[in-house]
Amino acid sequence: MPSISRDEVAHLARLARLSVTDDELDMFAGQLDVILRSVAQVGEVAADDIPPTSHAVPVTNVFRDDVIRPGLTRQEALGGAPAVEENRFRVPRILGEEQ
Amino acid sequence: MNSPLIRHTAAELAARIHAREVTSVEVTQAHLDRIQAVDGRINAFLHVDTEGALAAARRVDADLDAGKAPVSPLAGVPLALKDVLTTKGIPTTCGSKMLEGWRPPYDATVTARLHAAGVIVLGKTNMDEFAMGSSTENSAYGVTRNPWDTDRIPGGSGGGSSASLAAFEAPLAIGTDTGGSIRQPGSVTGTVGVKPTYGGVSRHGLVAFSSSLDQAGPCARTVLDAALLHEVIGGHDPMDSTSIDAPVPPVVAAARQGAAGDLRGVRVGVVREFSGDGYQPGVLRSFEAAVKQLTALGADVVEVSCPHFDYALGAYYLIAPSECSSNLARFDAMRYGLRVGGDDPKLGAEEVMSLTREAGFGPEVKRRIMLGTYALSSGYYDAYYGQAQKVRTLISRDFAAAFDTVDVLVSPTTPTTAFRIGERADDPMAMYLADLCTIPANLAGNAAMSVPSGLSDEDGLPVGLQIMAPAMADDRMYRVAAAYEVARNAAADGALIDRVPDVAV
Numbered sequence: 001m002p003s004i005s006r007d008e009v010a011h012l013a014r015l016a017r018l019s020v021t022d023d024e025l026d027m028f029a030g031q032l033d034v035i036l037r038s039v040a041q042v043g044e045v046a047a048d049d050i051p052p053t054s055h056a057v058p059v060t061n062v063f064r065d066d067v068i069r070p071g072l073t074r075q076e077a078l079g080g081a082p083a084v085e086e087n088r089f090r091v092p093r094i095l096g097e098e099q
Numbered sequence: 100m101n102s103p104l105i106r107h108t109a110a111e112l113a114a115r116i117h118a119r120e121v122t123s124v125e126v127t128q129a130h131l132d133r134i135q136a137v138d139g140r141i142n143a144f145l146h147v148d149t150e151g152a153l154a155a156a157r158r159v160d161a162d163l164d165a166g167k168a169p170v171s172p173l174a175g176v177p178l179a180l181k182d183v184l185t186t187k188g189i190p191t192t193c194g195s196k197m198l199e200g201w202r203p204p205y206d207a208t209v210t211a212r213l214h215a216a217g218v219i220v221l222g223k224t225n226m227d228e229f230a231m232g233s234s235t236e237n238s239a240y241g242v243t244r245n246p247w248d249t250d251r252i253p254g255g256s257g258g259g260s261s262a263s264l265a266a267f268e269a270p271l272a273i274g275t276d277t278g279g280s281i282r283q284p285g286s287v288t289g290t291v292g293v294k295p296t297y298g299g300v301s302r303h304g305l306v307a308f309s310s311s312l313d314q315a316g317p318c319a320r321t322v323l324d325a326a327l328l329h330e331v332i333g334g335h336d337p338m339d340s341t342s343i344d345a346p347v348p349p350v351v352a353a354a355r356q357g358a359a360g361d362l363r364g365v366r367v368g369v370v371r372e373f374s375g376d377g378y379q380p381g382v383l384r385s386f387e388a389a390v391k392q393l394t395a396l397g398a399d400v401v402e403v404s405c406p407h408f409d410y411a412l413g414a415y416y417l418i419a420p421s422e423c424s425s426n427l428a429r430f431d432a433m434r435y436g437l438r439v440g441g442d443d444p445k446l447g448a449e450e451v452m453s454l455t456r457e458a459g460f461g462p463e464v465k466r467r468i469m470l471g472t473y474a475l476s477s478g479y480y481d482a483y484y485g486q487a488q489k490v491r492t493l494i495s496r497d498f499a500a501a502f503d504t505v506d507v508l509v510s511p512t513t514p515t516t517a518f519r520i521g522e523r524a525d526d527p528m529a530m531y532l533a534d535l536c537t538i539p540a541n542l543a544g545n546a547a548m549s550v551p552s553g554l555s556d557e558d559g560l561p562v563g564l565q566i567m568a569p570a571m572a573d574d575r576m577y578r579v580a581a582a583y584e585v586a587r588n589a590a591a592d593g594a595l596i597d598r599v600p601d602v603a604v
Binding site: 004008009012013014015016017018019020021024027028031032034035036038039040041042043044045046047050051052053054055056057059060061062064072076077079080081082083089091092093094095096 | 204205298337341343414416424431432435436437438451452453454456457462466468470482483488491493531542543544545570
């Protein structure tokens with residue numbers, strides 16, 4: 001009995017903004033299940049009193065001097081955009097018609 | 100028709116260029132000709148920047164002709180750059196359709212340092228998509244082939260960089276290592292691959308896969324060449340908040356010291372957990388011979404146990420996908436890269452994003468994004484991601500305890516030699532096992548490298564010796580590696596790389 005179902009994979013795909021095909025749903029459901037069963041052993045050793053490590057080195061914010069300096073030009077920033085209009089990124093509509 | 104220049108090490112090329120026995124343009128052209136001749140079979144390169152490379156070489160030659168001192172010990176030497184590092188105006192795809200044709204508006208810090216050092220960037224090398232993979236079979240632009248046997252994988256994710264060295268297309272390359280992507284390809288192509296201490300080389304401009312693990316580093320055919328490149332690219336960078344603000348360890352001096360062949364006083368720990376089932380017998384035999392060689396060089400070799408290393412693979416395949424699911428959210432079809440469905444006024448931003456990501460990402464990337472989304476989701480976070488972060492603590496403690504008693508740790512770099520293309524394609528867990536020995540160093544942030552240890556007696560394919568050192572003690576592993584390299588080459592009657600079959604078409 002797989003612990004991760006086809007419907008759960010479809011839900012994950014929606015959360016991750018991935019429009020997967022039916023075939024992919026079947027494939028990923030099987031594979032994710034095998035992978036999750038294999039990696040679940042991490043729960044065997046990590047006791048409550050062990051602090052988690054998110055980073056191998058201490059992470060602190062880094063500030064530079066507050067000095068004006070050139071950044072990317074508008075042309076450079078827009079240069080890789082899939083669509084541009086009036087010197088701005090042109091994006092598909094974000095709100096639905098009913099909104 | 101091959102120029103003899105392609106067989107030289109980077110150190111030899113630099114010496115000859117700086118002495119004006121040969122020009123950087125001649126050296127660069129020799130490698131461009133080699134790429135032209137063999138890359139149709141190897142597919143190491145995604146983009147060759149012929150004009151840019153020759154122009155850079157001409158600038159180096161002009162400065163040297165004008166009597167100026169070389170700007171770095173590698174000035175004028177060509178290099179192959181993994182396509183995960185941004186190059187201003189030069190395509191950067193990360194092996195993905197998502198970034199096809201993208202020309203970044205800025206250079207990565209590593210790229211900028213190479214340019215400043217007069218290193219000639221020949222082009223961008225093939226890789227598993229967004230550095231996710233252990234075989235370079237997951238590139239959207241085709242598989243890279245191992246020059247030792249073109250039916251086999253060159254390792255991954257940096258297969259293009261290591262294959263370019265073994266095919267004599269470049270004397271130096273840059274890779275990135277998240278779970279072994281420099282060391283593992285180095286091992287299976289018979290070349291040297293170094294993962295510096297995490298934070299030792301800037302990640303600014305390295306397209307992020309798993310930010311707490313990703314580390315750029317040198318790939319070369321000799322330990323000294325790797326050290327020379329390490330010093331060019333290493334050091335603090337204010338553009339990267341995880342960059343360590345300390346001098347680069349003296350790795351070139353350590354490599355030269357090691358080459359004298361004396362390891363007396365050096366304590367070497369053999370990791371007990373990296374042996375047994377799942378390890379190819381020929382790999383283990385090569386490793387045992389390497390350990391004997393280290394002992395013969397005067398090293399004090401003992402066995403050490405790192406009990407939590409058995410859980411490293413599990414922790415890695417929760418942490419790396421979790422960070423990837425977050426990092427790859429940037430590919431949203433809005434600001435750069437691919438957009439699918441954008442011309443259809445009926446489709447909203449969310450639908451365009453989903454369609455684009457479906458079309459632009461390959462199966463391995465999708466699998467990891469979903470795995471990470473699962474591991475980070477409410478209800479599962481503590482059981483998966485939280486536990487994996489605790490295992491990371493335990494692994495760091497294992498390293499710390501081991502380094503209390505030894506100077507470096509050694510193991511095989513990979514459990515097997517290069518497998519056949521397609522052999523593990525449908526079995527992700529089998530594929531993930533290729534990085535079994537390399538992952539702990541990424542989780543703990545230590546320095547680690549792979550140096551060729553010979554050919555497996557079963558299949559005649561290269562095997563690597565992994566040497567691991569504490570954070571910011573990268574010089575220790577270079578010393579041990581250089582001593583081992585000299586002794587192995589003497590015992591084996593030459594360097595391993597000299598036995599790679601000629602891949603000329």
